[in-house]
Amino acid sequence: MGTLPEPFAAWFTARGWSPRPHQLAVLETAAAGGSALLVAPTGGGKTLAGFLPSLVALADPARPAGGLHTLYVSPLKALAVDIARNLTAPVAEMGLPVRIETRTGDTPANRRARQRSDPPDILLTTPESLLLLLSLPEAVAMFRGLGAVVVDEIHALAGTKRGDQLALGLSRLASLAPGARRIGLSATVAHPAPLRAFLAPDGDPARVRLIQVRGGARPDLSVMLPEGHLPWGGHMGLASAPEIYRRLRAARVTIVFVNTRAQAELIFQALWRLNDDNLAIALHHGSLTVEQRRKVEAAMAAGRLRAVVATASLDLGIDWGDVDQVIQVGAPKGVARLLQRVGRANHRMDEPSRAVLVPANRFEVVECAAALEAIAAEELDGDPPRPGGLDVLAQHVLAVACHGPFLPDDLYAEVTRAAPYAALTRRDFDDVLRFVENGGYALRAYERFARLFRDAEGRIHVRDQRVVRQFRMNLGTIVETPMVKVRLRGGPVLGEVEEWFVSTLLAGDSFI
Numbered sequence: 001m002g003t004l005p006e007p008f009a010a011w012f013t014a015r016g017w018s019p020r021p022h023q024l025a026v027l028e029t030a031a032a033g034g035s036a037l038l039v040a041p042t043g044g045g046k047t048l049a050g051f052l053p054s055l056v057a058l059a060d061p062a063r064p065a066g067g068l069h070t071l072y073v074s075p076l077k078a079l080a081v082d083i084a085r086n087l088t089a090p091v092a093e094m095g096l097p098v099r100i101e102t103r104t105g106d107t108p109a110n111r112r113a114r115q116r117s118d119p120p121d122i123l124l125t126t127p128e129s130l131l132l133l134l135s136l137p138e139a140v141a142m143f144r145g146l147g148a149v150v151v152d153e154i155h156a157l158a159g160t161k162r163g164d165q166l167a168l169g170l171s172r173l174a175s176l177a178p179g180a181r182r183i184g185l186s187a188t189v190a191h192p193a194p195l196r197a198f199l200a201p202d203g204d205p206a207r208v209r210l211i212q213v214r215g216g217a218r219p220d221l222s223v224m225l226p227e228g229h230l231p232w233g234g235h236m237g238l239a240s241a242p243e244i245y246r247r248l249r250a251a252r253v254t255i256v257f258v259n260t261r262a263q264a265e266l267i268f269q270a271l272w273r274l275n276d277d278n279l280a281i282a283l284h285h286g287s288l289t290v291e292q293r294r295k296v297e298a299a300m301a302a303g304r305l306r307a308v309v310a311t312a313s314l315d316l317g318i319d320w321g322d323v324d325q326v327i328q329v330g331a332p333k334g335v336a337r338l339l340q341r342v343g344r345a346n347h348r349m350d351e352p353s354r355a356v357l358v359p360a361n362r363f364e365v366v367e368c369a370a371a372l373e374a375i376a377a378e379e380l381d382g383d384p385p386r387p388g389g390l391d392v393l394a395q396h397v398l399a400v401a402c403h404g405p406f407l408p409d410d411l412y413a414e415v416t417r418a419a420p421y422a423a424l425t426r427r428d429f430d431d432v433l434r435f436v437e438n439g440g441y442a443l444r445a446y447e448r449f450a451r452l453f454r455d456a457e458g459r460i461h462v463r464d465q466r467v468v469r470q471f472r473m474n475l476g477t478i479v480e481t482p483m484v485k486v487r488l489r490g491g492p493v494l495g496e497v498e499e500w501f502v503s504t505l506l507a508g509d510s511f512i
Contacts, residue, residue: 005056007094022213023049026183027056029209030148035182037154037196039189040213042343042353046185047083050150051122053183055091057147058098058121065097067145068119071173073130073166074152076313077104080124081294083152085301087122098122103129106290116142127157127166128476134172135399135472146177151199154184155336158198159385161477164392164420167198171418172400174201182208187343188336190380197419198385217352219342221375223368224327224356230365236263237329237360241270244327247356248279251325253300254307257341259330261285261311267329268309284310314344326355331367335374335381388420390432392477397436399475401452402468405459408433433460 004012004019004027012019022040029036030053040046054070057063074080080102091098099120103112105128115123116138125133133139149170157163173180182199189195192212196205224247226240237258248254248271256271258264268283275281282296282305293313299305303322308314326345332338342355357368374381393415400406412429415421434440437460439449451467452460462468482499497511505511 005059007059007096008052008056011090011094020045020049020213022211023052025211026050027053029211030181030183033179033181034209035199035201035207036209036211037184037186037189037192037199038211038213039186039192040211041217042187042339043346043351044187044213046187047086047152050152050183050185051087053181054122054148054150055096055098059094059096066118068121068123068142069146070122070148070150071130071143071146072122072124072150072152074124074126075156075162076153077102077106077126079152080104080126081106081297082301084124100124103133105129106294127162127169128478130169131165131396131399131475132472134169135402135468135475137403139403140176143173143176146173146180149173149180149182151182151184153186153340154195154198155186155189155382156340158195159383161389161392163198163385164388165396165477167388167418167420168393168396168415170199171201171414172396174417175414184208188339188380190336190382191384194385194419197422200419202417203419203422219339219375220352220354221342221372222356223365223372224358225365230359231361232363233361235259235330235360235364236266237358238266238270240329240358240360241267241274244329244358245271245274247325247327248281248307249277251306253303253305253322254325254327255314255323255341255344256307256309256327256329257314258309258311259333261287263330264309264311271307271309279306280304281306282308284308284313286311286313324354326353327358328355329358330360331364332357332371335371335379338371339375339380385420387423388418390428393421393424393429394432394436395471395475395477397433398451398462398467398471401436401460401462402471405455405461407459411460 022038023045026036026038026049038046038049058069072080072083074083084100084102087100091100100122101115101120103115103123103125116136119142133142157166184195184199192210193205196208196210197203200207224240224243226243228239231239244256256267258267264283264285268281271281282299284293284296296308300308323345326342328338328341342353345353345355359365359368397411400411412426415429416424431440437452438444439446443449451463453463454460483496484499484502485493486495486497487493
């Protein structure tokens with residue numbers, strides 16, 4: 001087992017801490033140049049374990065100055081921002097010469113431009129922003145000195161289209177920086193072997209060490225029903241608002257999780273109508289402006305809020321130590337997802353997290369009971385990751401072309417090193433390439449689908465800068481719902497509603 005060098009050992013000692021065995025195991029694996037998948041309960045110091053080898057390497061005076069050393073990839077922008085905030089404190093306290101920055105869709109344009117020519121030591125980003133970075137002409141210069149990639153909450157990515165996108169990005173990084181090691185972090189893993197393959201540079205799970213931590217305090221879970229009538233239908237849970245509010249008053253800090261943005265708005269309004277004590281209650285979901293979300297996150301981190309009503313925007317990894325209670329309104333929609341949300345309360349491995357499930361109707365009582373039984377039996381749901389999607393591959397092909405010319409043979413070899421695409425046939429790859437190149441057999445007659453061309457040596461080039469701009473404005477696998485702006489008789493915009501919802505309305509209908 002590895003040991004901590006100075007000043008890290010002194011920093012741990014000053015806080016009365018000692019490094020956990022799994023943190024030292026990750027450090028030891030990284031020192032040997034190996035990759036690892038760390039599975040540890042919430043509050044077990046996974047994030048510090050993932051970054052510790054990088055901080056130790058960056059603290060070495062013999063390391064050449066400048067250049068990107070560690071790339072951190074998270075499924076949530078809020079998580080990347082929170083990790084950056086939590087990392088900055090120990091770096092400053094130990095006086096480490098380490099620059100940490102985030103790169104997401106919320107990053108200002110001037111900082112994004114600077115990062116292309118002068119990247120930080122540690123860059124925290126998302127799968128979409130990584131794809132954008134890899135499509136830039138500067139990608140080779142930016143990533144060739146990369147030493148490590150940390151993938152947080154890897155279970156939430158593997159098996160999804162965003163995970164396919166990340167796997168292709170990791171394979172691309174392996175071509176640009178062959179020596180970069182990888183560390184995956186998660187608290188809830190039902191199928192470790194596919195995740196190890198996901199992390200491996202060649203898709204071989206044996207290349208990635210599994211560090212699995214058993215134990216941790218069992219969560220304190222209960223189900224709360226309204227004092228009045230529990231309806232047979234409906235999914236908002238508004239009937240339980242008085243009981244939820246009483247729970248907020250009795251706790252220091254609470255996160256109230258819901259399953260949809262509409263439900264978040266309605267629960268938030270219901271709690272404010274009951275808020276005779278004028279408790280500081282906030283709202284957080286993906287439709288809010290960047291400024292509003294950052295304001296709420298900063299207030300929670302500073303301990304200025306008593307509660308926040310949130311969707312999946314705060315599901316993963318957020319470490320706000322003052323949160324002592326989680327309330328899940330509505331069916332939890334999965335055991336692993338519920339455990340992630342419960343782990344936001346009392347974010348410590350050796351102390352139980354406290355959470356209350358609030359079913360919105362009588363059928364959800366059964367779902368909540370089933371979830372509690374599964375957690376008690378330590379059974380996680382979720383299927384093994386499926387093969388990668390061809391639509392995601394098509395987008396990746398275009399990203400590589402936007403970066404620079406490539407040979408189809410080279411790209412096929414690179415793509416099949418990504419675990420989700422290990423079984424991809426050459427015929428399917430060529431069909432995808434032709435589709436991106438000219439629209440394939442169905443669309444090649446239309447000039448606007450001619451995005452790529454081949455030179456005399458068989459290299460693939462992007463046709464023009466219009467294609468590059470279009471790609472960068474539309475990349476990603478998260479499909480936005482078409483929205484329609486709502487105005488009051490030609491006045492200012494009141495908000496937006498989904499286009500499909502408008503299509504169901506008739507003249508004279510009212511809606512909130």
